[in-house]
Amino acid sequence: MDAPKLVKLTKKDLETDQDVRWCPGCGDYAILATVQRTLATLGIKRENTVFVSGIGCSSRFPYYMNTFGFHTIHGRAPAIATGLKLARPELDVWVITGDGDGLSIGGNHMLHALRRNVGLKVILFNNQIYGLTKGQYSPTSKVGTRAASTPSGSIDHPLNPLQFAIGAGATFIARATDTDAKGLAAILERAYKHQGSALIEILQNCPVFNDGVWDTVKDDAANHQLPLVDGKPLLFAGGTKGIRLSSDLVPEIVNVGADGVAPEALLVHRERGSSAYAHLISSLTHPDFPVPVGVLHSHEKATFDSMAHQQVADAVAKQGKGALSKLMLQGMTWEVGVDGIRA
């Protein structure tokens, strides 16, 4: 028998004939290109790949991927994807969502999909705004965001997607920026290979309703991003600065080197570290701190879909494959003879 042929795809193979309808300059274009380019290199099969999305600008994504795709309803993509993954655990199921879709109207489903460790790869486009409904503030908008619905500035505190994922018990949590093709590609590959649920937050720019909200972070990456590298100290600014934990357990920025501390004094990143550590790092936010990017947390545990199928397999192994005609006669039965009287 021939060895199975390795599927060799190109980025082009993953493009569809549909016109991409995002606004000019939208960060989604870069994300789409990186996803197409990366998936082509991973040996995926198009027919075994499904992109499920909710509602919002980002959720148009499936129309542009030449795989199976399901553009569903607002906030419910994780629930629909959970059903799909339970029915067909062998499929690669990706969920495309945004800060409004995934954390506001669909927050409950996101929480439970991550908590259960369903083998879904969730890509959350965070632009801190509602785009498709024309610019209302979102659950990740900073306090004071002036938007269509908040002319005096928003007054509720933003949700941090990484902290949400930690709280939910997600087994793979990462962050990238829309235009960092290399960084995003590395994370996509890691997420693809992860068995359980993965949450990837992408800092994405909406040029129409919230333009430049991540500009400082993206444009001056050296000083405003904190690369997370497993087993390495938390360094940024070309290695001249780092993150240390103060004696009262508060992270602080310190200089490193001749006029600062030794690298050994810095926190060392651990992808398999405690959730308390992950929470601490995820709390580093702009502008007080550089924004952590990379894989924040990763550990494997049994997935919900595999356990669900295991229970079915165990039941069959233990009780034997059920015969319907026997099930029909479960419990107390009796016969009525031709005379019409109970035997």
Place this chain on the structure above:
Amino acid sequence: MESKTQTLDRVVIRFAGDSGDGMQLTGTEFTKAAAEAGNDISTFPDFPAEIRAPAGSLFGVSGFQLHFSSSEIHTPGDAPDVLVAMNPAALKTNLKDLVDGGVLIINTGAFIEANLKKANYATNPVEDGSLEKYRVHAVDISGLTVAALDGTTLSTKEKGRSKNFFALGLVFWMYGRDTEPEIRRIMQQFTKRPELGEANVKVFKAGYNFGETAEVFQTVYKVPPARFAPGTYRNITGNEALALGLVAGGELAGKSLFFAGYPITPASSILHSLAKYKNYGVMTFQAEDEIAAMGAVIGAAYGGALSVTASSGPGVALKGEAMGLAVMTELPVVIVNVQRGGPSTGLPTKTEQSDLAQALYGRNGEAPMPVIAARSPGDCFYAAVEALKVASRYMVPVMLLSDGYIANGSEPWPVPDVTKLDRFDVHHPTDPTGYHVYERDPATLARAWAIPGTPGFEHRIGGIEKDSVTGNISYDPANHEKMIHTRAAKIERIAQECGELDLRGDTSGDVLLIGWGGTFGSLRQATEELRSQGKKVSHVHLRWLSPLEPGLEKIIRNFKQVVCAELNMGQLRAHLRAKFLLDIQGLNKVQGQPFKVREVVAAIEQLLGGARLSEVNVPTAPTARA
């Protein structure tokens, strides 16, 4: 003393007590004994939403009514001939239903001052002569139970809990039931705590022996076996039958079943049953909410699974938007609504048919769905099979309506030979040549069920309107209208699955009674009674509410008067009037209770006498305040 034996055709007995008194168990066990004796049976459990309501309270009374008979019956009976009242509150809330001269068994041990007060009795009815028109048997069931367990290690509280078995033993004696199978069942139920099983058996026997020895009971009643069609029978509730029907439907489709649900009364037991059927390849998923359950079945259907969710009115309301997605993407799922009293939380443990309008219209946009209704506990099996068949054959979400009455009620059920049921094997296309997502089978208008994992079929679908062929997003006005009409036409095509109208009586006459769903038993029984008196009354019971069954309009036109009987304000009636522009009157009841046969008979007699039923049968008209 020698007791005399009196033979009866049928008996309606009701057990009533605190919601923690075990009345449902007592009723269920006595039902099994009636089934064992070969009687026809019909049951009606009627319990409060509170799990353990405060002891002795009026609102905490739980009842179980059993109708057992030596002839064919369709309902659990209008009024009990025998009432077992375990406390004053049970007596207070149930006595009005007992027939005059009926047998009343009272647990005097619970008729203490505190309980009498809770039930608003100024004097003890057992002693004040107010029960004179009944045949009262005052028995200190509580005290005799504790006495029977004298010398056991059980606490006084534990001893008291067995009192329902005393009552059970007593009625076993009254109706000459065989105690041996019951003793075996009790021990089986308490295998984990055999000391409780033994205590319950002891009390059960004490109740039986009390009947035999006490001089108060002079008559033993005998209800001979009923005649049934030959076959194998079991006793079944609607939810049990529905769960079995779903498993059977999966097998007939050549598919394993995926079920997602969120706990809600009175639908939860469908999830419980299916969760036990894993070795039949059934996968169950308790979702985080109703919307997620609906989403999960859509996702599973997209993946090629035969998928079902079950809920009740409030949960179905939450699923509405997602149902629209299933309509739009034309995916086969079944949504079960075990209806309860509404609106809002309404009457969770009581029955009603008030979600028909929700089923027919309860989604945004023009989102028609086929709607099928089960008529009896055993029929839930066939309705479930039918719903799965239509869903997969026509690629549509199907709404299956049940209700709390048939879901919890039970009847003897001739177990079908599943190998003889028609198969409806599902096929997924594998040759992608010329595949278009929304191309349709000309006979059913179904699109092909192409699923992930099939090379060459990669496609995108979603909730946005799509091109009538390619399935790509389309905002074209003419295409939208075409798709709206196509989705509606597809539902109408399902009429070809309907078969003959279920008609009892002649095809023309004075009154046509139209019903649907769980009211079947009462309406059919009432029709039989009226017809036996020579009245020209016929009864049509609808299985499909959408599409409407062929021939319905024609038969409506053949009757002088037409009345639509429903446990709501007239939802089917409004629907039929709109469809046919015909005068249809309404017989309506919205009390969380099924129709009594005599209510239906009285209403039809009123009609035959020349009266017109009021638009809505509200007992007292609402009054405006000055």
